[in-house]
């Protein structure tokens with residue numbers, strides 16, 4: 765039976781994220797957090813992995829990132845590969861040819877312009893082709909501990925269903941979360957909501973019947989929950 769408005773209790777972001785933290789324990793980490801746990805935690809490595817993850821499932825992008833970074837994990841080593849060699853190494857992801865060119869340009873410019881070390885600056889990171897706000901913020905968060913919110917489609921969908929934000933695009937969600945979300949959760953929200961959005965609050969037919977935050981969630985726009 766669906767929960768009606770009378771079953772709801774006031775939304776408490778701390779309690780919600782605490783319950784989701786428990787819920788996602790058994791699920792795989794989002795690709796970039798998993799990569800960091802395996803020792804690939806520099807800003808360059810995280811940015812490369814984020815470019816590879818665009819429009820590609822974690823199950824594909826994670827092993828592909830590992831294969832590429834095992835071959836070349838620094839800007840210097842990556843810049844010595846040709847775009848064609850990079851393309852061959854990243855063939856399983858979507859758009860390997862433009863992504864290979866972007867990664868090669870990222871490595872080369874990092875060496876030539878920044879002495880081999882990427883600046884911890886979201887604006888500079890977004891000046892590279894293929895790097896948008898999501899990748900810049902997530903890389904800075906995971907690699908450097910910067911308090912930056914990364915909004916992907918899961919974070920956008922779940923926070924809107926809660927009724928915590930009311931926005932039409934991930935860009936608007938980022939702005940709304942920067943206003944409302946306590947800074948302590950700025951990095952963690954992506955880490956929690958990516959697996960939660962994949963396994964529980966799914967794009968179609970979310971698993972509301974077994975969701976640990978159902979009593980606090982307004983289930984905005986959810987018409988066919990499981």
Ligand code: SF4
Nearest residue numbers: 965970972975978981
């Ligand atoms: S699964 Fe349902 S109850 Fe849980 S967060 Fe998503 S919409 Fe809300």
